[in-house]
Amino acid sequence: MSDDLQQYQVMRILIVEDSERLSCLIADVLKRDGHACDIAATLEHAEHALDVADYDAVLLDLGLPDGDGVTWLKARRRLGLDSPVLMLTARGALDDRIIGLDAGADDYLVKPAAMDEISARLRALLRRPGRRMNPVLQVNGLQLDTTSRQATFNNEPLELTRREANFLELLMRGAGSVVLRQKIETALYDFDDEISPNAIDAIASRLRRRLKAHGAGDCIHTLRGLGYLLEDAPRKQGTLP
Amino acid sequence: MSRRPSINRRLSLGLSITAILGTSLLLTAVFAEYRLGIRDLAGTDALRFAWAEVADHVGMPVLLLIVPAILTVRIVIQRSYRLLENSARVISETPATRGLQIDDRAMPVEVLPFVSAINDLLKRLDHAAKEHESFAADVAHQIRTPLAIMALNLDHGANPDISVLRAEVASMSRLVEQLLLLTQVNAQAAAPAPLESHPLNDLVIDATSRFAPLAVAASRKVAFEECAADVAVACHKEAVASALRNLLDNALRITPEGGTVVVGCGPGKRIFVRDEGPGLPPDQLQTIITRQARTDSSQGKGAGLGLAIVTRIMAAHDGQLQTFPEKRELVMVFPD
Numbered sequence: 001m002s003d004d005l006q007q008y009q010v011m012r013i014l015i016v017e018d019s020e021r022l023s024c025l026i027a028d029v030l031k032r033d034g035h036a037c038d039i040a041a042t043l044e045h046a047e048h049a050l051d052v053a054d055y056d057a058v059l060l061d062l063g064l065p066d067g068d069g070v071t072w073l074k075a076r077r078r079l080g081l082d083s084p085v086l087m088l089t090a091r092g093a094l095d096d097r098i099i100g101l102d103a104g105a106d107d108y109l110v111k112p113a114a115m116d117e118i119s120a121r122l123r124a125l126l127r128r129p130g131r132r133m134n135p136v137l138q139v140n141g142l143q144l145d146t147t148s149r150q151a152t153f154n155n156e157p158l159e160l161t162r163r164e165a166n167f168l169e170l171l172m173r174g175a176g177s178v179v180l181r182q183k184i185e186t187a188l189y190d191f192d193d194e195i196s197p198n199a200i201d202a203i204a205s206r207l208r209r210r211l212k213a214h215g216a217g218d219c220i221h222t223l224r225g226l227g228y229l230l231e232d233a234p235r236k237q238g239t240l241p
Numbered sequence: 242m243s244r245r246p247s248i249n250r251r252l253s254l255g256l257s258i259t260a261i262l263g264t265s266l267l268l269t270a271v272f273a274e275y276r277l278g279i280r281d282l283a284g285t286d287a288l289r290f291a292w293a294e295v296a297d298h299v300g301m302p303v304l305l306l307i308v309p310a311i312l313t314v315r316i317v318i319q320r321s322y323r324l325l326e327n328s329a330r331v332i333s334e335t336p337a338t339r340g341l342q343i344d345d346r347a348m349p350v351e352v353l354p355f356v357s358a359i360n361d362l363l364k365r366l367d368h369a370a371k372e373h374e375s376f377a378a379d380v381a382h383q384i385r386t387p388l389a390i391m392a393l394n395l396d397h398g399a400n401p402d403i404s405v406l407r408a409e410v411a412s413m414s415r416l417v418e419q420l421l422l423l424t425q426v427n428a429q430a431a432a433p434a435p436l437e438s439h440p441l442n443d444l445v446i447d448a449t450s451r452f453a454p455l456a457v458a459a460s461r462k463v464a465f466e467e468c469a470a471d472v473a474v475a476c477h478k479e480a481v482a483s484a485l486r487n488l489l490d491n492a493l494r495i496t497p498e499g500g501t502v503v504v505g506c507g508p509g510k511r512i513f514v515r516d517e518g519p520g521l522p523p524d525q526l527q528t529i530i531t532r533q534a535r536t537d538s539s540q541g542k543g544a545g546l547g548l549a550i551v552t553r554i555m556a557a558h559d560g561q562l563q564t565f566p567e568k569r570e571l572v573m574v575f576p577d
Contacts, residue, residue: 180446
């Protein structure tokens with residue numbers, strides 16, 4: 001995995017977590033991915049960190065010694081914090097996810113979460129359109145320059161039509177998660193007003209063929225009735241937790 | 242400060258009031274009978290005579306009736322309550338915390354409803370404690386297995402099989418996650434939040450698409466079948482989503498690699514999950530959810546806990562979890 005990771009843009013991530021063991025572990029993995037990490041063990045430290053630096057993402061634990069992460073995030077969002085926030089928490093009433101998202105978190109994970117999952121979610125957050133968005137999207141050797149609409153796989157150019165490039169951009173921005181059919185329909189309609197629902201399947205299969213021709217394997221999955229999913233990380237064959 | 246009500250005190254007070262009222266009535270009757278007026282009591286002799294008459298014919302009879310009445314009632318009450326005091330002592334002196342019942346054979350009829358309510362409560366507590374114990378035993382058993390496998394692997398030599406360790410840690414994480422969810426569901430059931438109406442299709446699409454990456458990573462497919470007419474269900478959205486996630490997780494485990502898990506809504510207020518496993522007979526579902534099944538059940542690790550969680554969530558919605566083995570479906574049925 002580390003080959004592709006070198007191509008990732010360096011991101012600065014703030015980890016707000018009071019368990020030192022956990023925060024160091026997370027920071028190690030993220031550093032290995034080439035990201036720069038700062039650790040804050042309290043909300044007060046986090047405040048200081050946010051005052052002096054700009055972060056591309058914040059990993060926020062909820063139960064901190066000097067206050068509640070949800071309330072803090074709400075206040076911070078009102079003050080103009082616009083970095084994506086991934087909430088990571090050990091506590092959990094059923095509605096915590098909703099409460100967290102309402103407070104302004106972009107994603108929510110319950111501990112114990114696998115390191116793979118944390119970094120996958122972070123990568124997904126960093127790919128979202130945002131203020132310091134990298135114009136070049138990158139997923140597993142697949143690259144798309146969102147301004148020039150040029151796509152490459154392992155640095156070999158891919159010939160894509162405009163629709164295919166638009167479709168690929170949607171999948172790459174949502175890589176690792178399901179991009180719902182409905183969303184694709186609306187988004188492609190915005191790009192191009194003459195698209196029929198069947199056309200999406202046609203675009204998908206053409207794109208899949210092109211990727212296969214370049215040795216990308218079967219990385220675009222059709223989920224019947226739901227939408228499409230572009231694989232984010234290489235699959236471990238048939239593994240089940 | 243308000244004083245605690247006492248039956249003895251209230252009885253004495255009641256009987257005293259009765260005595261006073263009775264005396265007044267009797268006096269009125271005597272005055273009426275003898276056509277006496279205030280004027281007739283004017284002289285000292287007349288007053289003394291009248292007092293003597295009243296004491297003989299009114300005071301004495303009232304005293305003779307009321308005083309024994311008070312005494313008798315006190316004794317009866319004390320006797321009856323001694324039985325309760327005795328059983329209270331038996332309860333507090335019994336060392337066992339289990340299987341304790343109050344002996345109601347000697348209890349007066351009047352306290353029977355209370356005594357049997359207490360006995361019923363004791364029975365329920367016993368049942369809950371027993372369930373809790375066997376649950377804890379199950380959980381310990383389920384945690385011990387992956388621990389044992391990991392310990393074996395680590396002892397094995399210089400190169401422990403990382404994939405085995407990882408898989409066992411993952412299975413323990415899953416178990417802990419389910420335990421957490423179970424406590425959340427129980428807390429929810431203890432203090433239920435008002436149900437809100439949610440369109441079933443949206444809820445299922447949301448939960449399924451959050452689950453799908455896991456299935457894809459495990460080389461299984463997920464498909465969604467929309468119900469023709471979208472229905473709304475009064476529910477706790479996150480709870481239903483968790484229930485569905487448990488069913489999906491379960492389905493994923495019994496579907497072979499390359500297979501498809503189909504999830505959908507309808508007909509009516511139902512969510513179904515179809516897998517490619519052998520199908521689950523109703524009696525087996527019953528055994529699994531009553532937590533009799535241990536780790537080595539045919540449904541795979543942790544299925545019991547997962548399905549028990551689903552059943553609880555459905556019960557909190559007045560619905561149920563049904564199985565249709567011939568269709569290989571597990572169905573969450575909501576009330577109409």
